[in-house]
Amino acid sequence: MEISLYQLYRIMLENMGHQKWWPAESENEIIVGAILVQNTNWNNVVKSLSNLKKLTDFKTDRIMSLDESSLIDAIRQSGFYHQKSKTIKVVFNWLISYSDDHELIKKSIITIRNQLLSIKGIGHETADAIRLYVFDEKTFISDRYAQKLFSYLGLLDINSYNKLNRYIQLNEEFSLEDAKEFHGLIVEFGKVYLKNKELFDTSFLVGYKITI
DNA sequence: CTCCAGGGGGCCA
DNA sequence: TGGCCCCATGGA
Numbered sequence: 001m002e003i004s005l006y007q008l009y010r011i012m013l014e015n016m017g018h019q020k021w022w023p024a025e026s027e028n029e030i031i032v033g034a035i036l037v038q039n040t041n042w043n044n045v046v047k048s049l050s051n052l053k054k055l056t057d058f059k060t061d062r063i064m065s066l067d068e069s070s071l072i073d074a075i076r077q078s079g080f081y082h083q084k085s086k087t088i089k090v091v092f093n094w095l096i097s098y099s100d101d102h103e104l105i106k107k108s109i110i111t112i113r114n115q116l117l118s119i120k121g122i123g124h125e126t127a128d129a130i131r132l133y134v135f136d137e138k139t140f141i142s143d144r145y146a147q148k149l150f151s152y153l154g155l156l157d158i159n160s161y162n163k164l165n166r167y168i169q170l171n172e173e174f175s176l177e178d179a180k181e182f183h184g185l186i187v188e189f190g191k192v193y194l195k196n197k198e199l200f201d202t203s204f205l206v207g208y209k210i211t212i
Numbered sequence: 213c214t215c216c217a218g219g220g221g222g223c224c225a
Numbered sequence: 226t227g228g229c230c231c232c233a234t235g236g237a
Contacts, residue, residue, distance in 0.1 A: 039232090044235060080234085
């Protein structure tokens with residue numbers, strides 16, 4: 001049966017329920033989490049976020065006032081802490097350059113994506129995650145789980161972020177909230193259904209062919 | 213012990 | 226562009 005990308009989203013939502021992504025209490029927490037989770041298990045990130053919440057409550061000025069060793073100690077469990085600590089500082093410095101005002105950033109002439117990509121330690125996926133969950137830019141995150149899903153569906157066998165990102169785009173049927181939910185569904189599907197097939201029934205996606 | 217997570221940068225062809 | 230290596234921790 002041929003279905004659209006939006007219908008795929010609806011089917012996943014009906015079978016898996018709302019994933020309520022991104023799990024965080026503030027936008028600054030989302031930004032830090034997006035950096036810390038790079039090639040790192042989320043369980044490790046949760047510990048670091050807990051440390052940082054106690055230290056800074058994710059206030060921009062308090063994050064910036066942390067010295068490097070304190071920041072590294074707080075995020076150590078998330079790995080790659082030398083680069084991630086620097087990236088966090090640069091990103092929040094970028095926010096401060098806009099008076100820590102997200103609305104000002106959204107009105108910027110330069111695209112948010114390009115500004116984020118210019119920061120060392122922020123690549124395509126992290127930039128798109130921050131765009132989607134912090135700056136309300138409806139976008140599809142074509143991460144490894146998305147690549148696996150479309151391969152699993154027999155649609156494409158793409159193992160490149162840019163290739164899939166160019167190929168997949170969310171039409172008007174997707175609201176901003178749909179886009180956020182879709183990414184959560186794809187990741188959770190990948191974590192549970194593609195890796196532990198014996199634990200769950202994956203059949204709800206069997207037999208569908210996506211037309212883009 | 214090995215493998216790898218909700219990546220990214222540098223380098224090289 | 227695309228492949229390879231490195232970055233680092235903790236859980237399975």
